[in-house]
Amino acid sequence: MRKPRFSTLADLAHRREDDARKRVGVAERARAEQADKIAALERERDGAAPGAIALREIYAAFYRRMDREIFSAGQVLATREREIEAARAELIEAHREAATWNKLRERDALVIAAAAERRSAKELDDFGALRRGGAP
Numbered sequence: 001m002r003k004p005r006f007s008t009l010a011d012l013a014h015r016r017e018d019d020a021r022k023r024v025g026v027a028e029r030a031r032a033e034q035a036d037k038i039a040a041l042e043r044e045r046d047g048a049a050p051g052a053i054a055l056r057e058i059y060a061a062f063y064r065r066m067d068r069e070i071f072s073a074g075q076v077l078a079t080r081e082r083e084i085e086a087a088r089a090e091l092i093e094a095h096r097e098a099a100t101w102n103k104l105r106e107r108d109a110l111v112i113a114a115a116a117e118r119r120s121a122k123e124l125d126d127f128g129a130l131r132r133g134g135a136p
Helices: 007-047 053-132
Strands: none
Touching: 007 053
């Protein structure tokens, strides 16, 4: 029996889908790491307790620097979110393509199986006709 026509394309689509799924995972991990970094910066900022009046300017500079770092990290986090959305959109498209090729491969396999069944039935009919002495 022959192989369905769309097997190679379906396999290629599945590999593309797996790659897209991996990219989504990498992007989500990067986002989680960035969120952890932001949380650590906020804990560090909140952990600093202002002391005497003489230290007020030092703490104010510290808080401003920490706020800038948190803001910058927030921008990186937003970038990570956009990367995740792009990777998910690619994954959705790859999944649709893989499903399409799978359906085509399944339909072709059914056509091949039906043709083999018809061929087998015809061979049996021909064999039966030969055994009875009749012409096919």
